Amino acid sequence: MKFKVYNIGGIVNPLEVEISKGVSVYKAPNAYGKTSIARALLSLLTSSIKPDELLNVFADNGYIELEYEGKSYYRRIKRIRNKLLESSKLYMDDDRALLLSYFSPENKLLNQVLGGQENVEWFISSTSKIDEIKKKKEEVETKLSSLQKEREELNDKYKQALDLKAKMRNIDDEIARLEKEKESDKILNKTTHAITTTRQNKLNEIIDKINAKRNELNEIQTRLTKLELEIQQKESMIKPEIIKSFQDQIAQIDEELQRKSSLRNDTEIEIRLLERVLDEIKESEKKKLSTCYVCGSHVDPDAWKVRSDIISKELREKMASFDSIKKESEELSKKKDELSRRIKEIEALQNDVAKLRTSRQDLIDKIEAIKTQIENYERQKREMEDRFSRSSDMLRVVEVEDEPTRRIHELQKKRGELEYELSLLGVPNALLEKLSEKEKEIEDLQKLSEDLKKEYIRRLTIAREEFMKISNQLLSQLEFDLEAEINDNYQLVVKRNGATLDLKKLSSSERTTLALILVITGLKSYFKTPFFIVDESFMTFDQKRFDRLVNYLADVTDYIIITKSDENVEFVKETMEPQVSS
Numbered sequence: 001m002k003f004k005v006y007n008i009g010g011i012v013n014p015l016e017v018e019i020s021k022g023v024s025v026y027k028a029p030n031a032y033g034k035t036s037i038a039r040a041l042l043s044l045l046t047s048s049i050k051p052d053e054l055l056n057v058f059a060d061n062g063y064i065e066l067e068y069e070g071k072s073y074y075r076r077i078k079r080i081r082n083k084l085l086e087s088s089k090l091y092m093d094d095d096r097a098l099l100l101s102y103f104s105p106e107n108k109l110l111n112q113v114l115g116g117q118e119n120v121e122w123f124i125s126s127t128s129k130i131d132e133i134k135k136k137k138e139e140v141e142t143k144l145s146s147l148q149k150e151r152e153e154l155n156d157k158y159k160q161a162l163d164l165k166a167k168m169r170n171i172d173d174e175i176a177r178l179e180k181e182k183e184s185d186k187i188l189n190k191t192t193h194a195i196t197t198t199r200q201n202k203l204n205e206i207i208d209k210i211n212a213k214r215n216e217l218n219e220i221q222t223r224l225t226k227l228e229l230e231i232q233q234k235e236s237m238i239k240p241e242i243i244k245s246f247q248d249q250i251a252q253i254d255e256e257l258q259r260k261s262s263l264r265n266d267t268e269i270e271i272r273l274l275e276r277v278l279d280e281i282k283e284s285e286k287k288k289l290s291t292c293y294v295c296g297s298h299v300d301p302d303a304w305k306v307r308s309d310i311i312s313k314e315l316r317e318k319m320a321s322f323d324s325i326k327k328e329s330e331e332l333s334k335k336k337d338e339l340s341r342r343i344k345e346i347e348a349l350q351n352d353v354a355k356l357r358t359s360r361q362d363l364i365d366k367i368e369a370i371k372t373q374i375e376n377y378e379r380q381k382r383e384m385e386d387r388f389s390r391s392s393d394m395l396r397v398v399e400v401e402d403e404p405t406r407r408i409h410e411l412q413k414k415r416g417e418l419e420y421e422l423s424l425l426g427v428p429n430a431l432l433e434k435l436s437e438k439e440k441e442i443e444d445l446q447k448l449s450e451d452l453k454k455e456y457i458r459r460l461t462i463a464r465e466e467f468m469k470i471s472n473q474l475l476s477q478l479e480f481d482l483e484a485e486i487n488d489n490y491q492l493v494v495k496r497n498g499a500t501l502d503l504k505k506l507s508s509s510e511r512t513t514l515a516l517i518l519v520i521t522g523l524k525s526y527f528k529t530p531f532f533i534v535d536e537s538f539m540t541f542d543q544k545r546f547d548r549l550v551n552y553l554a555d556v557t558d559y560i561i562i563t564k565s566d567e568n569v570e571f572v573k574e575t576m577e578p579q580v581s582s
């Protein structure tokens with residue numbers, strides 16, 4: 001390490017010193033400035049050494065600069081009018097340095113021990129910083145309990161957030177389910193519409209069929225009426241008495257014709273007779289015969305003429321009668337033919353009527369069939385209508401398609417509220433992160449608290465234990481016939497051969513040794529100093545003991561600086577004798 005001192009204490013010329021690790025001895029005459037350098041160095045370890053204690057009273061500015069392990073530390077002091085300004089970078093700011101980094105008559109412990117004061121509690125508790133640890137421990141515990149509270153709150157929040165999330169998930173599920181339900185309702189409604197349409201179509205179809213059949217029925221009934229009228233008409237024309245009368249007439253005519261025919265035959269015969277007679281008469285007239293050829297009686301020839309005239313006349317009459325008979329017969333035949341024709345007509349009519357009756361029966365059968373069909377259709381229609389009215393109840397329930405939508409809106413609103421709540425709480429993941437951060441903090445703090453507790457106990461016990469260990473080592477190394485310990489009341493107790501000795505009865509080197517043992521205990525247990533400065537000038541050690549002490553100190557810290565009064569000024573590296581024991 002290297003340091004520069006200027007205008008600090010009695011050092012009024014710039015001083016630059018470089019020393020290596022180990023023990024260095026600064027030799028200088030009295031009042032040269034050894035204490036000044038020691039205090040300058042010490043001032044880099046605690047701000048309790050004030051600038052006005054440092055700056056040379058005649059100087060306006062001064063400094064102490066230290067290069068230690070590659071870093072620089074300094075105190076630079078300026079006097080402006082009556083005020084001191086300082087810029088500083090201390091190696092540490094710990095007033096324990098006053099007790100543990102510098103061993104001189106200024107050291108309070110040394111002072112007291114030399115003065116015979118046995119109570120060292122103040123020294124142990126201030127150098128072990130036990131109160132500080134206690135305070136720190138309490139601070140940590142307060143912080144810890146507030147952190148634990150925060151953690152509880154976070155945990156609650158996290159649980160709430162999870163709960164909200166779960167609720168939201170449930171809502172989402174229900175919404176999804178309702179959406180699906182809505183969708184299937186739509187399909188069902190479509191189907192229902194289709195079914196209704198189909199049913200209406202079917203119903204219409206049946207109604208159409210019924211109407212068609214009714215029309216057909218009407219038409220057939222009209223036809224039947226007509227047909228029945230025709231049949232009536234025709235039947236009236238073919239009454240049996242008419243045929244009978246015609247047949248009777250024909251029979252009469254036949255009789256008449258019979259008579260006429262025989263009459264005609266008779267007349268023909270008479271005509272032929274008369275023609276023969278006439279021929280005879282004419283012959284007789286021609287021959288002027290006087291006898292009758294029939295009877296042979298005398299006949300005046302002139303009479304033939306008369307006779308011929310009479311017979312001719314008679315013949316003419318007969319032939320006229322024959323003609324009229326013939327004519328009458330012909331008329332009768334005609335009349336008979338007429339009657340026969342009419343009978344035939346009637347017979348044809350009868351045929352017709354029979355046919356018409358068949359047709360009528362057909363129509364009646366048809367009507368019956370149609371009526372039955374209509375009845376069937378009517379029944380189908382009724383049944384269908386019944387079915388429709390029954391199923392429409394069911395369909396109406398399905399039709400209430402607003403229910404899911406309403407529920408979805410309700411759920412979405414609820415979800416929004418939950419989401420808002422969640423946004424106030426923070427999402428579970430973020431909370432979990434915070435929670436684990438908090439957990440980590442708590443863990444660290446718990447560890448710290450644990451460490452502090454351990455440290456607290458350690459410091460309490462170690463000071464005494466370490467002291468006893470070190471004191472017994474050192475006392476025997478320095479060949480003092482003493483045993484030292486710190487009792488429960490933190491009193492320094494010294495014994496020789498089991499008997500307790502008053503401190504005041506000890507030699508000054510023994511008391512100095514005891515004080516140094518206490519300092520070393522502090523250094524070993526809880527204070528790390530970059531350098532340890534010993535003012536040897538006051539010491540009453542012999543060389544052998546001094547060397548052993550220094551040797552022991554070399555184990556505790558890197559740099560040990562010992563000031564020594566000497567006529568010559570020098571900073572020398574002390575060559576150490578090998579350590580006696582460890």
Ligand SMILES: Nc1ncnc2c1ncn2[C@@H]1O[C@H](COP(=O)(O)OP(=O)(O)OP(=O)(O)O)[C@@H](O)[C@H]1O
Nearest residue numbers: 009010029030031032033034035036055056057565
């Ligand atoms: N702040 C100061 N301002 C002015 N002079 C000072 C100051 N501090 C000390 N001195 C003087 O500087 C000189 C050196 O004093 P210092 O105590 O450093 O000497 P020393 O080498 O330790 O002597 P000794 O061997 O007697 O202990 C002394 O004459 C002292 O009076």
Ligand SMILES: [Zn+2]
Nearest residue numbers: 189190399401
């Ligand atoms: Zn609908």
